Amino acid sequence: PCTRYDALIWFMEGYFNGNQLFALRKTDGKEGQWRTLDQLIARNGADMPFLELPVEIEGKRGEEEEEEIRKERAELRQRGLLMRREVKCVKMRIVPAEYRICEFLLTHIGNIKHIRSMDGDACAEAYDFWWNVVDTVLTDTIVISEAKSEGREVHYTVLDSSSVLDTMENKDERKATMAPSVSSAADQQPAQAEPSVSISQISSPPGLDPFALLKSCEGATRKMQGSRDLTVRFKKLRALFDQCDKKKFVQQTSEILARHNVKMCELCHVKIDSTNNVIEHICGKKAH
Known part of the structure; x- marks a missing residue:
C-alpha cells in the first residue's frame, strides 16, 4: 500500500x-x-x-x-x-510545482545549488528581493546600453554596506545616492552637459546583504540567454513559488541538493560544511 x-x-x-x-x-x-x-x-x-x-x-x-x-x-x-x-x-x-522550481534553481542559478535547509518565510522574503534586483539590473542595463550607443560615458557611485543601511530610512535620499550618472565628453562644457539618469535603489530585507544577493542575481544572468529570457523565467518561477507548498519545497530541495554533498560554494570558495554556515552564506553574513 x-x-x-x-x-x-x-x-x-x-x-x-x-x-x-x-x-x-x-x-x-x-x-x-x-x-x-x-x-x-x-x-x-x-x-x-x-x-x-x-x-x-x-x-x-x-x-x-x-x-x-x-x-x-x-x-x-x-x-x-x-x-x-x-x-x-x-x-x-x-x-x-516544487520540482519545476528545483529544476530552475539547479539549471540556471549555480551559485545557490548548495542550499540544504532554509525557512520557508525567509526563502519567500529573499526571493522577493531577488525579483526586485532582477528588474533593477535589467533597467540599468537598458539605460547603460542606450548611453553607450550614443557615445556617452557611464559613471557609477559605489556605496558600501553601511551607506546602504544608513539610506534605508529615506527612499528619496536612496534614489539620489544610488543613481548612476550618464554623461558625454561635452560635459566639460556646462551648457552642453547631458542630464543624469535616476534609477531607484532597492532595500533588502533585514539581515540580507544587497551586494551579495546582487552577485547571485548576476550569476543567474550569466547562465541565461539575454535579459528577456531572464525576465520570463523569473516570472514563471514566481508564479510557481506562489502556488507550491513552501515546507514541501524546502524539504524536497534539501533532499535533492544534499545528494551533491557540496562542502564549498563553487563561486566564492567559502566553506559551507554545516547548515548554519549555509544559511549565513546565503544571507550574506559570510565573506563573498
Missing part, C-alpha cells in the same frame, strides 16, 4: 506508468482497493499539489519515442536529480 505522494514519486522515478494498479491506504480511499494513478488523480485532483495544464490527446507512442523516454529517464536517474516529468492522464498533464 502507498499514499498518493509515494505513487507520484515512484511514477516520476520511472517505476510504473499511469495505467498500473496499486493499493490505497485508508487516507486515500478504502484500504486494499486498487486504483490506477490516472483514476486517483481524476478523483482527488483538487486535493493534490500539482499544476494541471490542458494538453491535446495524443496517440500511442512509437517504439522510437519510448526508447528515447527510457534513455532520458536513465540519464536523469544517473545524475541523481528528480527533474520535471510529464504525467499524462485523460486530457491533462500533471506537473509538480
Whole structure:
C-alpha cells in the first residue's frame, strides 16, 4: 500500500506508468482497493499539489519515442536529480510545482545549488528581493546600453554596506545616492552637459546583504540567454513559488541538493560544511 505522494514519486522515478494498479491506504480511499494513478488523480485532483495544464490527446507512442523516454529517464536517474516529468492522464498533464522550481534553481542559478535547509518565510522574503534586483539590473542595463550607443560615458557611485543601511530610512535620499550618472565628453562644457539618469535603489530585507544577493542575481544572468529570457523565467518561477507548498519545497530541495554533498560554494570558495554556515552564506553574513 502507498499514499498518493509515494505513487507520484515512484511514477516520476520511472517505476510504473499511469495505467498500473496499486493499493490505497485508508487516507486515500478504502484500504486494499486498487486504483490506477490516472483514476486517483481524476478523483482527488483538487486535493493534490500539482499544476494541471490542458494538453491535446495524443496517440500511442512509437517504439522510437519510448526508447528515447527510457534513455532520458536513465540519464536523469544517473545524475541523481528528480527533474520535471510529464504525467499524462485523460486530457491533462500533471506537473509538480516544487520540482519545476528545483529544476530552475539547479539549471540556471549555480551559485545557490548548495542550499540544504532554509525557512520557508525567509526563502519567500529573499526571493522577493531577488525579483526586485532582477528588474533593477535589467533597467540599468537598458539605460547603460542606450548611453553607450550614443557615445556617452557611464559613471557609477559605489556605496558600501553601511551607506546602504544608513539610506534605508529615506527612499528619496536612496534614489539620489544610488543613481548612476550618464554623461558625454561635452560635459566639460556646462551648457552642453547631458542630464543624469535616476534609477531607484532597492532595500533588502533585514539581515540580507544587497551586494551579495546582487552577485547571485548576476550569476543567474550569466547562465541565461539575454535579459528577456531572464525576465520570463523569473516570472514563471514566481508564479510557481506562489502556488507550491513552501515546507514541501524546502524539504524536497534539501533532499535533492544534499545528494551533491557540496562542502564549498563553487563561486566564492567559502566553506559551507554545516547548515548554519549555509544559511549565513546565503544571507550574506559570510565573506563573498
